[in-house]
Each structure stands twice: as C-alpha cells, then as structure tokens.
Amino acid sequence: MEDKSTFLHPAIRNKRQLVDWVMTMLGHPLVTVELRENHYNAAIQNALMVYTKYATFPKKYMLKSSRDYVPGVGIDLSKENVTQVHDVQYGCDMSGWGVVLPWMINRTSTGNFGSGNLSGSFVTYHNFVEFKKMAQRVLATQPDWQYNREAKRLVLIPEPRGIAQIPPPYHSELWPHPELGMRPNPSWGVPMVLECEIEPPLDELYCNEHVKRLTLAFCKQMLGQVRGKFEGITLPGGGSVSKDIGAEGTQELEKLL
Numbered sequence: 001m002e003d004k005s006t007f008l009h010p011a012i013r014n015k016r017q018l019v020d021w022v023m024t025m026l027g028h029p030l031v032t033v034e035l036r037e038n039h040y041n042a043a044i045q046n047a048l049m050v051y052t053k054y055a056t057f058p059k060k061y062m063l064k065s066s067r068d069y070v071p072g073v074g075i076d077l078s079k080e081n082v083t084q085v086h087d088v089q090y091g092c093d094m095s096g097w098g099v100v101l102p103w104m105i106n107r108t109s110t111g112n113f114g115s116g117n118l119s120g121s122f123v124t125y126h127n128f129v130e131f132k133k134m135a136q137r138v139l140a141t142q143p144d145w146q147y148n149r150e151a152k153r154l155v156l157i158p159e160p161r162g163i164a165q166i167p168p169p170y171h172s173e174l175w176p177h178p179e180l181g182m183r184p185n186p187s188w189g190v191p192m193v194l195e196c197e198i199e200p201p202l203d204e205l206y207c208n209e210h211v212k213r214l215t216l217a218f219c220k221q222m223l224g225q226v227r228g229k230f231e232g233i234t235l236p237g238g239g240s241v242s243k244d245i246g247a248e249g250t251q252e253l254e255k256l257l
Contacts, residue, residue, distance in 0.1 A: 010207035015044060018206045022219050034226045035219060043222065047214035048205060050257070052083065055210070057197040059086060066160035066190040078152035080198060085147040085154055087195040160190060213256055220249025 005011035012018050019040045026033045062082075068075050077085075144157040205211050224246015231243055 012207040012212070013203050014206060015041075015202075018044060018212065018215060021212065022216050025216055026219065026223065033223065035223055039222050040215075040219065043215045043218035044206075044211075046218050047211050048202075050214055051205070051208065051211050052199055054257075057083060057199060059195055060198050062194040062196055062198075064192045064194060066192065069156065069160045071159055074148075074153040074155040076152060077147075077154055077196075080196075081201075082147075082152060082154075082194075082196045083149060083199045084197040085145065085194055086197070088143070088145045088154075088156070089193040089195075090142050090156070090160075090190065154194070210256065213252065217249045217253040217256060220245050220252065222246075224249060 012021055019037075022040065022043070023033055026035075062080065064075060070076075143160075146155045146157070147153070148155070199205075200208075224243040228243035228246065
C-alpha cells in the first residue's frame, strides 16, 4: 500500500489492498494468521452487505422517461445501483404554476396585487410549495410509487399511459412549452425526476472506514473460531493457542453496528 492515504486519495482501492490491510492489522507477517482467501472474501462480503443495508448515501437526482416504464414490471434501476427512492416528480406540469407563484409573492398586506416589487417573503413561498403539493395530490397529477430494493424496480401507481392519452399540458400542439415551439413526439415519453440514493462503486466502498473496520471485525471472529479448534495445544517454545481474538472481533462488531 502507499505510504500516504487521505480521504480524497485513499491507499485502498480494491479487494487485494483491503485484504493486505486486514492481514497487517492482524499482525502479519510477524504473527501467523490462520485465514485463507475464502475467509477474507466472506468477511468482505459480510461487511459490504451490512454497511450498504444500514448506511445512507447522499441524495442524487436522476432523469427518467415514461418510455422506460415496462407495464406490470416498472422501471429497472439496477444499473444505477439505486438503494432508495425518496421522491418522484412526474411530468413537466407548468400550466398555471408560472402565474400562481408571482401572484402569491406579489401580494401586499392589504390583499391587493403588488406594484411589481416582491412584497412577499419566504413564508409565502413556503405556502405556495405546500399548496402545490396539496393540489397535486388532490388532482392526482403526481402518481404514487413503490420501490423494491431487492429487485431494483420502481413501480408507479397508476402506471404511465401513452402520450396521446395524457391530458394537457403534456399533449398539446406545442409541447412541452409554448416558447420552445416543439410539437409532441410519442417517442419522447413523459419526463420523471427521481430523488434517490445511489450505492457507491466498489472502489469507493473498499476504502470506506466502516467497511474496513467491519471486515477486520468479521476476520477476527473467524480467526477466533479457527484458533478455538486448536485451543489447549502447546506450541514449540511453550506458547499456547488462544481464541480471545474472536471475542474481540464480536465486541468491535457490536460497537460498529
């Protein structure tokens, strides 16, 4: 491994480097480590499974289209490694909202329209956002959704329909916006913005501090089990085999969890 390692430039980038780090922490080469490659692989698999199950990742936004939706199946998000979906914004419903927002902000305290200056505040903007969410639920312009983490499938309720069946402003002579001068095209589909968590690639997970510590704890557990089979045997020079490292690994694992 490299001598220098920082958060942005970690020394561990792959499984082999992670195994070397674990062996070093266990005392190799001064101490014999009675583990083989399959033991390290199992420990790393357990560590990755535990970490990705409980960890939360930064939220990101992903653009999809209704043409990606398979009726009865949903949208496949396995290639993107999506672990959780927090919100789905369906379509580009701009009809009315561009007028309502300035109208709500440009209100004076007497209830009349403003003179052009923004007489509203963040409170009026917050009210607008909450009103928009309520209107979308009442008018059913935003679908309900379910995400299966195991199958990596996003299901919308109700399922998307063809563009010819979608009411305005999606299916109009000028779509999606009059100023763009674009006519409807069935191959476009309806845009969807997904707010989701995406699992990092393996080269980022291998250097993660929690993954490293979890791997070490699982290796200590297995090493304690292996040495427990030889407990009581006297080694050359009068030493003996101890399985105490297994209990140490269990305690570390409990703290990490």
